[in-house]
Amino acid sequence: MQRRSRGINTGLILLLSQIFHVGVNNIPPVTLATLAVNIWFFLSPLKPLLGSCLSVETCYQQKDWQRLLLSPFHHADDWHLYFNMASMLWKGINLERRLGSKWFSYVIVTFSLLTGVVYLLLEFALAEFMNEPGFRRNCAVGFSGVLFALKVLNNHYCPGGFANVLGFPVPNRFACWAELVAIHFISPGTSFAGHLAGILVGLMYTLGPLKKIMEMCAGNFPSPVHYPGQQYYFNSSGYSRYQDYYPHGMPGYSEEVPRDYDAYTAGLNEEEQLERALRASLWDRGNSPPGPLPYGFRLSPEEEMRRKRLHRFDSH
Numbered sequence: 571m572q573r574r575s576r577g578i579n580t581g582l583i584l585l586l587s588q589i590f591h592v593g594v595n596n597i598p599p600v601t602l603a604t605l606a607v608n609i610w611f612f613l614s615p616l617k618p619l620l621g622s623c624l625s626v627e628t629c630y631q632q633k634d635w636q637r638l639l640l641s642p643f644h645h646a647d648d649w650h651l652y653f654n655m656a657s658m659l660w661k662g663i664n665l666e667r668r669l670g671s672k673w674f675s676y677v678i679v680t681f682s683l684l685t686g687v688v689y690l691l692l693e694f695a696l697a698e699f700m701n702e703p704g705f706r707r708n709c710a711v712g713f714s715g716v717l718f719a720l721k722v723l724n725n726h727y728c729p730g731g732f733a734n735v736l737g738f739p740v741p742n743r744f745a746c747w748a749e750l751v752a753i754h755f756i757s758p759g760t761s762f763a764g765h766l767a768g769i770l771v772g773l774m775y776t777l778g779p780l781k782k783i784m785e786m787c788a789g790n791f792p793s794p795v796h797y798p799g800q801q802y803y804f805n806s807s808g809y810s811r812y813q814d815y816y817p818h819g820m821p822g823y824s825e826e827v828p829r830d831y832d833a834y835t836a837g838l839n840e841e842e843q844l845e846r847a848l849r850a851s852l853w854d855r856g857n858s859p860p861g862p863l864p865y866g867f868r869l870s871p872e873e874e875m876r877r878k879r880l881h882r883f884d885s886h
Contacts, residue, residue: 581648582612585655592659600675601662605655608713611643612651619644623709624686626693631706638686641711654713661720668727677723678716680784681771685715688767696763710761715768721746722772746772 589597589605597605616622617640624641628634645651666674689710697705725742733745736756740748746769754762774780 579648581650581652582609585609585652588656588659592663596663597659598663598666598671598674600671600678601659601666604658604662604678608643608645608651608655608658612645612648615644616640617644619646619711620709623711624689625709626690626697626706628709629690630694638683641686642682642713642716644711645713646711650712654717657717658713658720661717661724664724664728665720676784676788677720677775680780681716681719681768681775684771684774684780685719685764685767688770689715689761689764692763692767708761708763710764712761712764714761715764715771718746718750718765718768719772719775720768721749722769722776726772726776 586609594602622637622640622644624637629637645654662674665677669677693705693708697703725745729743731742732739733742733748734740735745735748736752738748750762750765750769753760753765771780775784
């Protein structure tokens with residue numbers, strides 16, 4: 571496996587352009603760190619691709635277990651990096667804001683390791699059941715498996731709506747499976763087992779015991795809990811904080827209120843939500859009329875009053 575000639579790294583330039591259009595201050599810290607680590611390892615890889623890719627032969631037979639850590643953060647070329655990190659950008663924004671940065675970092679680390687382990691088990695099983703030793707030598711690299719696991723989580727928390735897969739609307743709950751098949755029709759050289767491993771890890775978290783195991787192992791580590799006494803808002807300048815919010819009018823009320831996640835996503839698919847985020851990052855608070863804010867951003871009451879005063883001053 572050789573890294574392709576990157577030339578001017580068009581994919582990397584497009585990725586950096588997307589990041590700055592969204593706004594560095596609008597990207598939660600763990601998501602931003604994940605993007606930075608992947609870009610860093612692309613520019614300065616710790617090992618060549620043949621030394622970092624993951625396979626049964628290299629890990630199990632040669633005992634090179636460090637590849638479980640290296641393989642998710644190395645990419646074959648700039649376009650491989652671009653497509654993975656553009657996907658990570660939006661999934662990370664959605665999930666980190668929902669789960670919190672500490673728990674989301676725990677999820678990223680766990681998924682990065684587990685997708686590699688499940689991938690090795692799948693390739694080993696294929697080699698044994700099909701009596702084809704070539705599966706032991708299949709070497710995978712990249713963050714795609716983790717992204718498939720994160721997509722399962724995102725669809726679990728936001729089950730409504732449809733995803734566009736090869737021009738066909740697919741319900742979100744089936745989107746991962748449709749994309750798994752579609753990707754391998756479009757690009758047969760990608761790792762089917764690696765992507766499938768990500769879906770299985772995501773299902774282990776949402777439907778299986780993985781989340782409870784993580785909570786038990788975490789101990790005092792904060793788990794993703796929503797507190798009805800606080801509501802999080804995040805505006806286009808990157809400023810964020812908690813404000814008091816009591817849906818039942820009583821500060822002592824502790825029952826968790828069910829959320830309507832269809833309303834949370836406004837019925838938009840991932841691409842449409844990303845487009846809204848890009849527009850919001852370009853929005854100029856001072857020069858815009860005091861109409862509805864772009865989806866996904868909310869100002870505190872003080873900032874809303876300041877915005878209206880600025881508009882009245884500008885109109886004079």
